[in-house]
Structures are given as structure tokens and as C-alpha cells.
Amino acid sequence: MIFDLKKKEDKKIFRIYKKAYKNLKKFYEFKEDININVFVINNRDCINALRMKKTPKWVIGFSNPKINTIFILDRKKFSKESEHKYSKAKYERLITHEMSHIFFYRLMNDLKSPAWFSEGVALYTDGNTKVMERPKKFENFLKFYKPGSGMFKESGFVIELLIKRFGKKKLLGMIKKTKGVKNKKQFEKLFKKIYGFNLNCKNINKLLDK
Numbered sequence: 001m002i003f004d005l006k007k008k009e010d011k012k013i014f015r016i017y018k019k020a021y022k023n024l025k026k027f028y029e030f031k032e033d034i035n036i037n038v039f040v041i042n043n044r045d046c047i048n049a050l051r052m053k054k055t056p057k058w059v060i061g062f063s064n065p066k067i068n069t070i071f072i073l074d075r076k077k078f079s080k081e082s083e084h085k086y087s088k089a090k091y092e093r094l095i096t097h098e099m100s101h102i103f104f105y106r107l108m109n110d111l112k113s114p115a116w117f118s119e120g121v122a123l124y125t126d127g128n129t130k131v132m133e134r135p136k137k138f139e140n141f142l143k144f145y146k147p148g149s150g151m152f153k154e155s156g157f158v159i160e161l162l163i164k165r166f167g168k169k170k171l172l173g174m175i176k177k178t179k180g181v182k183n184k185k186q187f188e189k190l191f192k193k194i195y196g197f198n199l200n201c202k203n204i205n206k207l208l209d210k
């Protein structure tokens with residue numbers, strides 16, 4: 001596939017980028033700096049070509065941690081090329097979200113994570129847990145070891161709860177140790193070692209009442 005690339009000045013994106021970078025560097029406790037490239041895409045066709053598949057209309061961004069690059073739909077194309085209505089706050093969350101994935105995988109030093117886990121951390125750090133509908137009980141996040149629609153619903157709130165009950169350091173440790181984890185079983189074993197209880201909805205729900 002061939003793409004036409006141009007360097008672009010965009011004060012709005014740069015402002016969001018700087019703020020997100022500062023907050024994420026602090027959250028992930030990064031000492032060194034990383035250079036993240038932002039690619040602005042202006043249509044669905046181009047998103048599909050980059051993803052090498054037909055993407056649903058809710059997809060407005062993605063990241064490639066291998067090359068420290070995030071891809072976001074042009075804000076002027078939201079109504080035409082996606083099912084989202086543009087707002088400044090949403091764009092900020094989108095950019096922060098994709099950048100968070102870069103930090104996450106850099107911290108892990110690997111590219112494999114349960115989908116709910118990496119999405120949960122991204123949703124927590126991008127501010128989505130402050131605006132999304134809060135589930136009363138956790139029921140299905142563990143179904144999303146692999147990505148799927150519905151993986152965003154509970155995952156950010158699970159991460160929020162883990163941080164609230166056990167602190168951020170433990171979570172960062174969990175992310176780092178996920179390096180090399182190959183499957184659900186191994187991840188559950190690691191989770192138990194770090195958090196001291198079996199990873200299931202019942203136990204996570206119990207944390208709500210504490």
C-alpha cells in the first residue's frame with residue numbers, strides 16, 4: 001500500500017499532545033523521553049488500508065507501539081468518516097488514549113497484553129472513566145483477552161478500582177511483569193502472584209464493597 005505523507009503544523013493537536021505527554025510520563029513514571037509521532041488520517045479508506053481490514057465506524061484512532069506512532073482521524077472528518085460527533089474533550093481523550101498505549105507497551109517492553117488490561121489502563125489514563133457510564137457490577141471484561149466490541153465497557157473501571165484498592169505502583173509492576181505472558185492462564189497466574197487473589201468477576205466485585 002502506498003501513502004502520501006506530509007509534515008503538518010497543528011497547534012490544537014500539539015497542545016493536547018504536550019499535556020497528554022506530561023501526564024502520561026508522570027503516570028507511567030518514565031524517566032527517559034520518548035518521541036511519539038502523530039499521523040492525522042483524513043478518511044476511512046486510509047484507516048482501512050493501514051489496518052489492512054475493514055474497520056467499523058467507531059474506530060477513530062489506533063496506535064503502533066513498535067514505531068511509537070499513533071494514528072487519529074482528522075477532527076474535521078468525524079461526522080463524515082465515523083459515527084462520532086466531534087468535541088474537543090473527545091479529541092483530547094482519543095489522542096491521550098492512543099499515546100497511553102505507546103507508554104504502556106514501552107513499559108512492558110513487549111507487545112502482547114490481554115485486550116481488557118491494556119484498554120483499561122488507556123481508558124483510565126485518558127479520562128474516560130470520568131465520563132463513561134459506570135457499571136454497577138463487573139460481568140464481562142474478562143471475555144476480552146482478545147479485542148472485541150464491548151471491551152471498553154468495564155475495563156477502565158476495573159483498572160480504576162485496582163489502583164484505588166492497591167495503588168498505582170502495583171499496577172505498574174503488573175504491566176512490567178506481563179512481558180512474555182503468552183496466554184490467559186499465565187496472565188491469571190501472574191495476577192494472583194501480584195494481587196494475592198484469583199482474577200474473576202466475583203473477586204473484583206468484592207473490591208467494590210470495601
Ligand SMILES: [Zn+2]
Pocket residue numbers: 097101118119122
Ligand atoms: Zn485502545
